[in-house]
Amino acid sequence: MAARSDVVVIGAGAAGMMCALRAGQRGRSVVVLDHARAPGEKIRISGGGRCNFTNIHTSPKSFLSGNPHFCKSALARFTAQDFIAMVERHKIAWHEKTLGQLFCDVSAKDIIRMLLDEMRAAAVELRLGAQVEAIERSAGEFVIRTESGAITARSLVIATGGKSIPKMGATGFAYRIAEQFGLPLVEPRPGLVPLTLDPVLLERLAPLSGIAVPAEIRHGRTSFREALLFTHRGLSGPAILQISSYWREGDDIALVIEPDVDFLSVLKSARQHNGRQAVQTVLGEHLPKRLAQYIAEAHGFAGHLADMSDKVLAKVVAAIQSWAIRPAGSEGYRTAEVTLGGIDTAALDQKTMQAKDVPGLYFIGECVDVTGWLGGYNFQWAWSSGYAAGEAV
Ligand code: FAD
Incomplete structure (x- = not known):
C-alpha cells in the first residue's frame, strides 16, 4: 500500500523548498524528495558562498523567456521585498553589493537553514538520497515510485532545476517528466556561461589572459556594462556571462573597453601637452598596462604621440x-550558472505554475523557460514561482 501525502515536491533546491514550506503553512501534508545527500546545494555554492539571494531591481525585463509576460504574475505576488522580510525575520545579516544585488554577510548556509527551519515549522517531510524510479497517474492522482516505496499525491511539483553543473546532481529530470506528460519544451541550452574562442584568436589574445576591465558588451540591441575578464579559454566575467544568454553560435559580439573613458580626448590632450610620450604610456593610465601594451603592439601604434594624426588617434x-569578436562556443553546462529554455510556458498557468492539460502537475524554478540575468534574479524566480505553486497545491 502506497503512503499518502497531499503534495509531493521533487527537488529540494531553492524553488522546491519555497513551494514546500508555503504549502505546509497552508496545512497541506508535504513530502519533498531529492536524490542528493543535502538540500540546496546550489544555494550553498552560490554567490561565492554568500548567496546573491535576490535583486532589489527585479522586474520582468530582467528575464528571458519565450513569453516575456509569463513571469509577471509570480514575481508580483512574491517579491524581492517579501524574501528580504523572510531573511530579516530569521535575523540573517545581508548587504547590497552592487547593481541591487543582495548577499548574505556571513554564509549562504544561512539561507538553507532558514528554508529548512520554515519547512520544519510547517511539518514538511524531507527525504534525501531518494531516487525516483517512475511516476504514474491514475484516477486523478500521482503515484511516485522510489527505491524505498511509493507515495500517492494529488499534487506533484517538479522542482529539479536545469542541466547546469551535472557534477552537482543536475539531471534534466524535469524535461523527461514534461515529455512523459506531453508538455512542450523550449530547447534547453547553457546560459550565464563563459564564451570560448577559436585557437587562432585565443593565441592572439593569450597575452591578455587574467586581465579584468570594465566593459560594455553588446549583442544586437542588448548590452551589459560590467567587468570583462580575458581567460586562457576565452572570455568571461559578469558582462560576458550576461551576454552569453543572448548569444547564439555564429553571432558576433561587440566589446567596448572602458566605455566611460573618452580616449580620443585623452590622447589629443596628451599629444598637446606631452607629445613625446608613446601611445601605450598614455593608455596605461586608463587601462591595465598589459592591455595598453597589447593595443599598441598588436595594431602597430609605435612612435611619439606628436607624430600621430587625428586619424591615427x-x-x-x-x-x-570597437572590438568585434565571434566566439567559437561556450564552456557548456559544465560551468553554466543556469539553463535557458525548458518547460514551455505556453503549457503552464502563470498564476499557479500548473500544467494546463495535466491537473495537479506543477513545474517551478529553473526547469521552466524563464531565466534571469546574473545578479540574484534566478533565485528570485525560484522563490516567486515556488511560492506561486505553494499557494495553489
Ligand atoms: P536547483 O537549485 O538546481 O535545485 C534542484 C534540486 O533538484 C537539487 O537539489 C537536485 O539535487 C534535485 N534533483 C535534480 N534531479 C533530481 C532527480 N532526478 N531526482 C531527485 N532530485 C533531483 N542564482 C542567483 O540568483 N544568485 C546567485 O548568486 C547564483 N549563483 C550561482 C552560482 C553557481 C555556481 C550556479 C551553478 C548557479 C548560481 N545561481 C545563482 C543560479 C541558481 O543557483 C539557480 O537558478 C537556482 O538554484 C534554481 O533553483 P531550482 O530550485 O529551480 O533548482
Missing part, C-alpha cells in the same frame, strides 16, 4: 572600444 580609439 581615432584608429587607436577603435582598437580599444
